Amino acid sequence: MTAITYDGTFEGWLTVVFEVYEYKFGDVEICKKDRFQANVFNKHHESYFDQQKTTRVWKGLTQKISAPALSGLYQAFLSEEKGIENVLLRYVQHVFGSKQSIERDYSNAAVLTVVQTAKKVYREKHRMEAFVRFQLTADNLYYAICQPDFNVLPLIQKHFKDRYADQRWLIYDSSRNYGIYYNLSVVENVIVSFNEQTSKGKNIEVITDEKEELYQRLWQQYFSSVNIAARRNTKLHIQHMPKRYWKFLPEKQSF
Amino acid sequence: MSERLTEKLSILADAAKYDVSCSSSGSSRRNEDKGLGNAKGEGICHAYTEDGRCVSLLKILLTNHCIFDCAYCVSRKSNDIQRAAFTVQEVVDLTINFYRRNYIEGLFLSSGIFKNADYTMERLVRIAKKLRQEHNFNGYIHLKAIPGASEELLKEAGLYADRLSVNVEMPTEQSLKLLAPDKNRKDMIAPMKYLKGAIEENREEKKLFKKAPLFAPAGQSTQMVIGATPESDLQILWMANQFYEKMKLKRVYYSGYVPISNDNRLPAIGTPVPMIRENRLYQADWLLRFYGFKVEEIVNLENPLLDTDIDPKLSWALRNLHLFPLDINKADLSLIMRIPGIGVNSAKKIVAARKFNKLSWDNLKKFGIAVNRARNFVTCQSDHFSFKDWMPSQIKERILQSGASKYKPNFSPQLKLF
Numbered sequence: 001m002t003a004i005t006y007d008g009t010f011e012g013w014l015t016v017v018f019e020v021y022e023y024k025f026g027d028v029e030i031c032k033k034d035r036f037q038a039n040v041f042n043k044h045h046e047s048y049f050d051q052q053k054t055t056r057v058w059k060g061l062t063q064k065i066s067a068p069a070l071s072g073l074y075q076a077f078l079s080e081e082k083g084i085e086n087v088l089l090r091y092v093q094h095v096f097g098s099k100q101s102i103e104r105d106y107s108n109a110a111v112l113t114v115v116q117t118a119k120k121v122y123r124e125k126h127r128m129e130a131f132v133r134f135q136l137t138a139d140n141l142y143y144a145i146c147q148p149d150f151n152v153l154p155l156i157q158k159h160f161k162d163r164y165a166d167q168r169w170l171i172y173d174s175s176r177n178y179g180i181y182y183n184l185s186v187v188e189n190v191i192v193s194f195n196e197q198t199s200k201g202k203n204i205e206v207i208t209d210e211k212e213e214l215y216q217r218l219w220q221q222y223f224s225s226v227n228i229a230a231r232r233n234t235k236l237h238i239q240h241m242p243k244r245y246w247k248f249l250p251e252k253q254s255f
Numbered sequence: 256m257s258e259r260l261t262e263k264l265s266i267l268a269d270a271a272k273y274d275v276s277c278s279s280s281g282s283s284r285r286n287e288d289k290g291l292g293n294a295k296g297e298g299i300c301h302a303y304t305e306d307g308r309c310v311s312l313l314k315i316l317l318t319n320h321c322i323f324d325c326a327y328c329v330s331r332k333s334n335d336i337q338r339a340a341f342t343v344q345e346v347v348d349l350t351i352n353f354y355r356r357n358y359i360e361g362l363f364l365s366s367g368i369f370k371n372a373d374y375t376m377e378r379l380v381r382i383a384k385k386l387r388q389e390h391n392f393n394g395y396i397h398l399k400a401i402p403g404a405s406e407e408l409l410k411e412a413g414l415y416a417d418r419l420s421v422n423v424e425m426p427t428e429q430s431l432k433l434l435a436p437d438k439n440r441k442d443m444i445a446p447m448k449y450l451k452g453a454i455e456e457n458r459e460e461k462k463l464f465k466k467a468p469l470f471a472p473a474g475q476s477t478q479m480v481i482g483a484t485p486e487s488d489l490q491i492l493w494m495a496n497q498f499y500e501k502m503k504l505k506r507v508y509y510s511g512y513v514p515i516s517n518d519n520r521l522p523a524i525g526t527p528v529p530m531i532r533e534n535r536l537y538q539a540d541w542l543l544r545f546y547g548f549k550v551e552e553i554v555n556l557e558n559p560l561l562d563t564d565i566d567p568k569l570s571w572a573l574r575n576l577h578l579f580p581l582d583i584n585k586a587d588l589s590l591i592m593r594i595p596g597i598g599v600n601s602a603k604k605i606v607a608a609r610k611f612n613k614l615s616w617d618n619l620k621k622f623g624i625a626v627n628r629a630r631n632f633v634t635c636q637s638d639h640f641s642f643k644d645w646m647p648s649q650i651k652e653r654i655l656q657s658g659a660s661k662y663k664p665n666f667s668p669q670l671k672l673f
C-alpha cells in the first residue's frame with residue numbers, strides 16, 4: 001500500500017492518476033496533503049502538480065468518455081467526501097482498462113458511486129442556485145453568504161453570470177472561506193476580509209442599501225401570503241427546504 | 256407608502272394563490288447583450304410554501320376588483336373582501352427587485368376583470384412590455400389571457416410573455432354555467448385556439464428565420480378546479496387529454512377546491528381539500544405525458560375513478576397482470592417504464608447498464624428502485640425467482656403492507672373506534 005499526498009485540487013488529483021501509472025503503484029491511498037497522517041506501514045509518495053501529466057490524463061479521458069461523464073467526475077470530486085479520490089481512481093482505471101466507454105456500467109461499484117455522488121453534488125448546486133439570496137449594499141454590490149454541503153461555487157458561477165450580467169455580485173462560502181465575485185465582466189475567486197462591524201460578513205445591515213429592508217419585508221409578506229393554511233404539509237415543506245438552509249433565507253426569519 | 260405597498264401585496268398575492276401553476280420551465284429566452292435574467296431551461300423553485308408547493312414566480316393579481324361573480328372564486332363581485340390594485344410601475348419594481356435578489360424566476364400576472372376584458376388585458380400586456388423593453392428583462396413572464404380579450408392584445412401578449420394561460424376552471428360546460436354564469440365556455444376556448452395557431456405559426460417561422468421574434472416560447476397551459484363539482488376522474492382526464500392533443504397545451508393543472516364560501520352550490524367551508532385526489536390526477540397526467548400511456552388505459556367506463564390508496568400506474572398493472580412478469584434484462588424500454596416502482600430515469604439506467612452485465616436484484620436495489628413494488632412484476636437474473644402467481648388483491652395488499660403508500664394510514668380498512 002502506498003499513500004499518495006497531493007495539493008487537494010482536481011488538477012493535482014489528475015497528476016496523481018498519471019503517476020499511479022508512471023510508477024506502477026499497486027494499492028494506493030490518495031489523500032489531501034493537509035489531512036495526511038503518516039502510517040509506518042505504508043510507503044509515502046508526495047505528488048506535485050504537473051501541467052503536462054494532468055493534461056495527458058484529461059485528454060485520455062476525453063477520448064474515452066462523454067462530456068457529461070467528465071463533468072460527473074469533476075462534480076464527484078467536489079463532494080470532498082472521504083476517499084472519493086480513490087473511487088475516482090478506480091473509475092479512471094476501469095475507463096482505461098476497457099475498449100468501450102464504461103460510463104454506463106452501473107453494476108460496477110466505482111461507476112455507480114461516482115454517478116451517485118455526482119448527483120448529490122449536482123443537487124446541492126441546484127439548491128444553491130435556488131437558495132442564494134442577495135442583499136444590496138450601499139455601494140451597489142449584490143452580496144450573498146452561504147454554506148453549501150459540498151464545494152459547489154465553481155459549479156454555480158456560470159448560472160449566476162448568465163443571469164445577473166448587469167449587476168455586480170459576490171457569493172461567499174463561509175464554510176470554505178472563499179467567494180466568487182463578478183465585476184461586470186468576469187467571475188473571479190476571491191478571499192474576502194471582513195471588518196469587525198459585520199461579524200465576518202454575517203450581519204451586513206450596517207452597510208446595506210436603504211431599500212434593502214423594504215424588499216426583504218415585502219418578500220416575507222409575499223411568502224406568508226401565498227401559503228394556503230387548509231393545505232398545510234410541514235413534512236413536505238422541510239423535505240424541500242431543509243432546515244440547515246434557513247438561516248440565510250429572509251423568508252424564514254421573523255422580523 | 257411602503258406600508259400600503261405591503262398591504263396591497265398581501266391582498267393581491269393572497270387572491271392569486273389559488274392558481275396552482277408556478278412552473279417557470281420550458282422557455283428558450285436567453286440573456287442577450289448583458290441584460291437582466293435568463294429564462295432558458297428548467298425553472299427553479301426558490302422557496303416552498305408551508306404546504307410544500309414550489310415558489311418560483313411572483314404570482315399576483317394586478318387587481319382583485321372584478322365585475323364577474325364566479326361562485327368558486329374569492330375575488331367574485333358579491334364577496335365582501337378588501338379590494339386593492341397595483342399600479343403598472345409597482346408591479347414592475349417588485350418584479351425587478353425580487354428578481355435581482357434571486358428570490359424568483361419571474362412574474363406570473365393575473366387579474367380580476369375590471370371594466371371589460373380588453374381593458375384588463377391591455378394593462379397586463381403593458382407591464383410585460385415595460386419589463387422587456389425598458390428593463391431588458393429576460394426572466395420568465397406568465398400572463399393570464401383574459402377570456403374574451405381581443406386577438407390583437409393576445410398577439411402582443413405572446414410577444415412579451417413566455418407562457419400564456421386561459422383557465423377553463425370547470426371540467427364541463429354545465430358546471431361552468433352553474434357556478435360562473437357571467438362566463439361562457441366559448442370565450443375561453445376562442446383565445447386558446449387563437450394562441451395554438453399563433454404558437455404553431457411562430458415555431459414554423461423560427462425554423463426558417465432564426466431571428467424571428469419569440470412568441471410564447473413556453474407555450475400555453477390551463478387549470479381545472481377539482482372537487483367543487485361532481486365530475487368523475489374520467490371526465491377530468493379525458494378533458495385534459497383533449498387539451499393536450501387538440502390544443503397542444505404544455506400543461507394542465509388540477510387545483511383541489513379550497514372551500515371559501517357558504518354558497519350552497521359548493522362544498523361547505525371546512526370540507527377538506529381533496530389533496531389525495533389532486534395528487535392522483537397529477538400522477539395520471541404524468542403517465543399521459545411521459546410514460547406513453549393512453550388515457551383509456553388509466554380511466555375508462557369500467558374504472559371511472561382513480562384509486563386513492565394506490566397510484567394509477569400500480570392500478571393499471573394490477574388490472575393487466577397478464578402482461579407480467581417482465582424480464583428486466585430483455586424487455587423494451589417502453590415496457591420497463593410501465594413497471595410499478597420504476598420511473599423513467601431508472602428505466603433508462605436499466606436499459607443502459609444491462610448492455611454490460613446481466614442485472615440482478617442487487618443492482619436494481621442500488622439503482623434506487625422501489626424493489627418492494629417492482630418485484631411483483633419483474634424477473635431478473637436471480638436464483639430465487641420471486642414472482643409468484645398472485646391475485647391482484649394479494650399484490651396490492653403486500654405493497655400496502657410494506658408501507659410504500661404514504662396515504663395508507665388514511666385508508667386502513669379497519670374501523671378504529673375512539
Ligand code: SF4
Nearest residue numbers: 321323325328331367
Ligand atoms: S372572472 Fe376571474 S377573478 Fe372574476 S370572479 Fe371570475 S374567476 Fe374570479
